[in-house]
Amino acid sequence: MLNYKQLHYFWRVAKAGSIARAAAQLRLAPQTISAQIGTLEEQLGAKLFRRVGRGLELTPAGDLTLSYADEIFQIGRELEANLRNQADSKDILFRVGVADVVPKSIAYRLLAPALAGGARVRLICREDKLDRLFAEIATHKVDLVIADRPLPHALGVKGHSHSLGRTALAFFATADLAARYQPGFPRSLHGAPMLIPGDSSTIQMGLTRWFSDHQIEPRIVGEFDDSALMKAFGKAGTGIFPAPAILAEEIEEQFGATMIGRAEGIWTRYYAISVERKLSHPAVLAISEAARAEEAG
Template identity: 60%
Template sequence: MLNFKQLYYFWNVAKSGGVIRAAERLNLTPQTISGQLGELESALGTELFRRVGRRLELTAAGTLALTHADEIFQISNELETLLRNPQVGEELLFRVGVVDGVPKSVAHRLLRPALDLPEAVRLICHEDKPERLFGELAIHKLDLVIADRPLPRELGVKGYNHELGRSTVTFCAVPPLAARYQSDFPQGLSGAPFLLPGEGTSLRGALSHWLLKSQIHPHVIGEFDDTALLKAFGQAGLGIFPVPTVIAGEVAHQYGVTTLGCAEEAVVRYFAISQESRLKHPAVVAVRKAAKGGFFTQETPAKNTTADSKDLRG
């Protein structure tokens, strides 16, 4: 049987980046840590680390072990919390995965209604690549995945797509940059400095199609998987950047930028993906009801938006 104490030492070494740092963190000697690691590797019959110069790197087996160790100790922490606080067990757990291409402010606006239910709800939210989140949905580790595209059939994961809404795309920039390119929108965007979301996101796909169809060829300054980082570069005046129109006003307020105009033919769709064809979980039902009843129906193609708003980066 696996020695969980030794696994815990391995996990700390992997997370800390070395035996010495793990020993300091655990208040043990490096020799103790090294000895326990050696025993774990012997018991498993494989090496978990390889030495590269003065550094330790995970082997393929070590990487696999770390993934499962993360899950084991996360469950352990949740169990400890439940046992130390029995009242937590009375809360309605709502486990959600958010695909990393979905802007954080969109995710917040979609999930917020779940916390307004009469019963106490404990929201557990994870952000990751879609393939990993869909895998966790398949083994019932998640109740819902918020995504910017439907569940791909080729993954072989059973699930149902519930469209929450659609949004056009609006362009934002700091006022001096916006003033330079606004008068001849959208054709004047050719040659303009652009900051784009990463490949594989729905926003990037919709925008690329619109640019090609409109024969607009911007000068791409940077591409970002992290939408918050993209906005930070936009706030610094380094380029024009696209956002879903449903949050364009909010982004303008938060980042001190101006909206140039809207690409109404570039449409981004958002989905709630579940294993239920008919939604039953109260929090999931609340998310879909709120999205259908207000968030996406209030979209307005903003232009020259510069009012104040609450700060919600992402």
């Protein structure tokens, strides 16, 4: 098993640039640190430093080890900070990762019940690419991931996907574009300027099939990973864009866009991904129960 004290000595030497400086910072004899790093190198089976003149330089193995050490000690600092916060506060820490393909308004609707319950919850919410969030749920950096797809089995990540419901997909556009392309929908979309989500979104796959089934070939003007940016281009009249039908009122108010029609048969689905098969975190339970109640209603 890796000796973390030895790893810490290596990390301090790599940051300080020499054994002597690290020894002074740690108030230890240089020989002690040198011996501990030597033992670590034996355990890892690789040299971590090489001499360059009077100084030390990291080897390729040292560079790799340093990158892991940076992450390990960063996680350690986060652990200490979180435990101190929990000891000093009655708030329940709730760390959520939201996939960047999930519309902000949908994320809010799904997460709002966590803050509306009786428990005092402190929400820490961050947005990122889905593959990175899957890695973070595996390493317990987040309690929950909000995504537009379940956790793929092929990743080998231990986690469970809990359905939060679905919503129909619709097409929106400025008043001028809507007046032009609404009559004869959906055939009117053939050749129409279209803004679509990027290939990291499950919506793009559904749209491709839907267009093919209806023998429609729109003119793709742009692809966007960020749904808010896509709507901003739509607001400027650049093209027609798809969005969850449940947001129709909000889209009309914020972006001045009118619903042209629904893409019948396409559903956008959302999932809460956790390491628990049986949910126990009070904030996660509140989200799951609210989603079930809305779907049943």
